[in-house]
Amino acid sequence: MDWDKLRIFHAVADVGSLTHAGDQLHLSQSAVSRQIRALEDSLNATLFHRHARGLILTEQGELLFDATRAMMKRLDTATARIRDSEEEVFGELRVTTTIGFGTLWLAPRLPQLYEKFPDLKIDLMLEERVLDLPMREADVAIRMKEPSQADLIRKRLMSVHMRLYASPKYLAERGTPETLSDLNEHRLICQNPRSAQVGAGATLVQEIMSYDIPPLLTINNYFGVLQGTLNNLGIGVLPDYLTQDFPDLVRVLPEVESIEVPVFLAYPEELRHSKRIAAFRDFVQEEIFAYRKKLKEQSVS
The missing domain is CATH 1.10.10.10 (Winged helix-like DNA-binding domain superfamily/Winged helix DNA-binding domain)
Incomplete structure (x- = not known):
C-alpha cells in the first residue's frame, strides 16, 4: 500500500x-x-x-x-x-499527571529543569484520566497508584497522605478542633467524594463527613481546596506534600490522615534510552530527595 x-x-x-x-x-x-x-x-x-x-x-x-x-x-x-542526542537533551516531552500534583508540586519546580535543559519543550497534561503511555498519549506519567500495564518501566517516587490543614488566622479566629466531632463547628473544604481523585482522599472525606459537618465547601481539584484554606475559609483536606511550599499551614487533628498513596513515575519500555526521559526522571528524583531532606530537617527542629 x-x-x-x-x-x-x-x-x-x-x-x-x-x-x-x-x-x-x-x-x-x-x-x-x-x-x-x-x-x-x-x-x-x-x-x-x-x-x-x-x-x-x-x-x-x-x-x-x-x-x-x-x-x-x-x-x-x-x-x-x-533525535535524542547522546550528550544533549532537547525536543518535546509530554508529561501527564493529576491536576493537584501537577499544579501544586510539579509545575512550581519546572524552572530548575529548564535551567539545566533550556532547549527542552515540556507539554504538561494535567487530568485525572489515566493516559495510555504505550499508545503514546504521553511520554512519561506521574501517577498516584502503580501502573497496571506490563510494558512500562516504573519507579516508586514517594508516598502521600491526605491530611487536615488550616491557616493560622482561621484557627486564631475559630479555634482548633480537638476531636473529629468538633469539626461540626468548622467549615470543611475538600473535593467532592464523587469527583475524580485519589481513592484514599475520597475515603477520608467520607469518613469525616460521617460526623455531620453542616458547613461544607467542595471544589473539584486540590488547587481550589488550597486557595480556600489559605484564604481562611475553613479546614482543608490536602496532600501532605504541600507543607514544603506552604510551611505556614497548620496541621489539624494530627491523628487523622488517609491511607498511604504511592506515587509512581512510569514510561514506555521503548523509551528506555531516551535522554529526555532520563533528564526528567533524574530531575524529579532530585526534587523528591530535597523534599524528603527538608521534611526530615523540619521534624528534627
Whole structure:
C-alpha cells in the first residue's frame, strides 16, 4: 500500500477536511482529493462520507484510521529516539499527571529543569484520566497508584497522605478542633467524594463527613481546596506534600490522615534510552530527595 496515500488519508481523517489537510501537507485540495480517490480505488472501499460540514469516516475508513494512527505513534516514538542526542537533551516531552500534583508540586519546580535543559519543550497534561503511555498519549506519567500495564518501566517516587490543614488566622479566629466531632463547628473544604481523585482522599472525606459537618465547601481539584484554606475559609483536606511550599499551614487533628498513596513515575519500555526521559526522571528524583531532606530537617527542629 502506497505510504504517501496513507499519509494523506491520515491527515484528512484527522482534520476532516481536504482543504485543511492540504494546507498541512502543502498540497492543493485537488491533489489531496486525487490521492484519496486513488486509495479508495485500490482498496475497493469508500473511506469518507462527504457532508456539508466536512468529511466523516465510513466504517472502513475508521478501521484504516485506527491503523494509520498506530503507525504514526510508532513513527513519533522512532523519531523521538533518533533525535535524542547522546550528550544533549532537547525536543518535546509530554508529561501527564493529576491536576493537584501537577499544579501544586510539579509545575512550581519546572524552572530548575529548564535551567539545566533550556532547549527542552515540556507539554504538561494535567487530568485525572489515566493516559495510555504505550499508545503514546504521553511520554512519561506521574501517577498516584502503580501502573497496571506490563510494558512500562516504573519507579516508586514517594508516598502521600491526605491530611487536615488550616491557616493560622482561621484557627486564631475559630479555634482548633480537638476531636473529629468538633469539626461540626468548622467549615470543611475538600473535593467532592464523587469527583475524580485519589481513592484514599475520597475515603477520608467520607469518613469525616460521617460526623455531620453542616458547613461544607467542595471544589473539584486540590488547587481550589488550597486557595480556600489559605484564604481562611475553613479546614482543608490536602496532600501532605504541600507543607514544603506552604510551611505556614497548620496541621489539624494530627491523628487523622488517609491511607498511604504511592506515587509512581512510569514510561514506555521503548523509551528506555531516551535522554529526555532520563533528564526528567533524574530531575524529579532530585526534587523528591530535597523534599524528603527538608521534611526530615523540619521534624528534627
